Amino acid sequence: MPIQNIHAGGHYALDIDGTPVDSLKSISGLDMQADIVLEAPRPGAIPRKHVANVGWTPGRASIGMGMGQGMYDWMKQAFDSGASTRDGTLATGDFNFKERSVLTFTDALLTAVTVPRLDAASKDSGAFEIEFAPGQVRATQGDGTDIRNATGTRQQPWVCSNFRFALGALPCARVASIDSFTWLCTPTASTVFQPVPGPTLTVPDLRLSISAADYDAWAQAAQRWFIDGKHLEGDEMNGLITLLTPDQQTPLGTIALANVGFKRFSQLPPAGSGDPLYRFTVDLYVERMSLRLVQYEG
DSSP: OOOOOEEEGGGEEEEETTEEOTTEEEEEEOOEEEEEEEOOOOTTSOOOEEEEEEEEOOEEEEEOSOOOHHHHHHHHHHHHHSOOEEEEEEEEEOTTOBEEEEEEEEEEEEEEEEEOOEETTOOOBOOEEEEEEOSEEEEEEOOOOBOSOTTOOOOOOOBTTOEEEEETTSOOTTEEEEOOEEEEEEOOOOOSSSOOOOOEEEOOOEEEEEEGGGHHHHHHHHHHHHTSOOOSGGGOEEEEEEEEOTTSSSEEEEEEEEEEEEEEEOOOOOTTOOOTTOEEEEEEEEEEEEEEEGGGOO
């Protein structure tokens, strides 16, 4: 993996389809790079190297809830449809936030969206980690304008402990955590010898940690799924992850889960272990996910 310089968002301004990404926490990538080929040397001669391909590394960004309409539409379409491309710019500012250089990228494919670990005990601010592969990049000199956005989107507070989970008819009020998960859209490398298929979409599995107080209900559902054979398409469930404001009442957004089934179910510890805080884990597969953020849905 190429080395990527990581920068805080303060002196960088990212926009997608002309809309600023206001809650940019960090940005990296979009570095110029070349593939170097080593020629087979003649006996006793110094090996020679030459450039085979020139390109740009993927862009990576950490963004909060106030991401702007352009970024949200990009992410929403990716979850809904798979491959999603957008144009954008990344401006670099000097110490005084004056524009020093601009990278303009086109046909950028959104290749990864990572949701942070959601944990009832967490105090961390939430952020999406995204990655994109640009089709083309053009570098130009900045014009010295102030890169700070004076009309930024109102920022919504999002803490990783503020979430709610639902799945079918199962009891979910005591779901203590959901491990971080990453939606992926992997581009296929092109060759001159064969046609190139479209990108490969990977919808991630989920791992839940749940209070032992709800173990019996989940264990019975797992028994029906794994042992009794109730794991056909008609037995799959739908679910919902709701991201909440600090009052734990107001939704900031949702990640809808379709065609969900058990992948693995853990067992309780031996009798007499005496751990009142014990939590069991459940791994779930998911066929489809869709993202909705309230502030951008009219």
